[in-house]
Amino acid sequence: MxxxxxxxxxxxVLCEKFSAAHTQVQWTDRAASVCPRIAARVAAGELSARVRSCPALRAGIEAAVREGRLEVPADV
Ligand SMILES: [Zn+2]
Structure with a gap:
């Protein structure tokens, strides 16, 4: 990860790429309470376990892939 x-x-968060299209993102409890986007949705009544999207974080993950910091296994 x-x-x-x-x-x-x-x-x-901890990320692992299983393929180009499949990214596993492991949130920590702390992450769920720190990210304002997630906190806002939880405050609106959504379960934190279901709120897994932060657009800025997603962009960060894509940037990490582009820069080679996050390794993507070659498709078999
Ligand atoms: Zn965020």
Whole structure:
């Protein structure tokens, strides 16, 4: 797992690429409470376990892939 930080809120999560299209993102409980985007949705009544998207974090993960910090296994 490779740590990737959200450029917007600084939340750090662990990521692993299984293929170009499949990324596993492992949030920590702390990440769920730190990211303002997730906190806002939880405050609106959504379960934190279901809120798994932070656009800024996603962009950070894509940047990590482009820069080679997050390794993508070749498709078999
Ligand atoms: Zn974020």
């Amino acid at each position: 490779t740590p990737v930080a959200c450029a917007e809120c600084g939340t750090e």
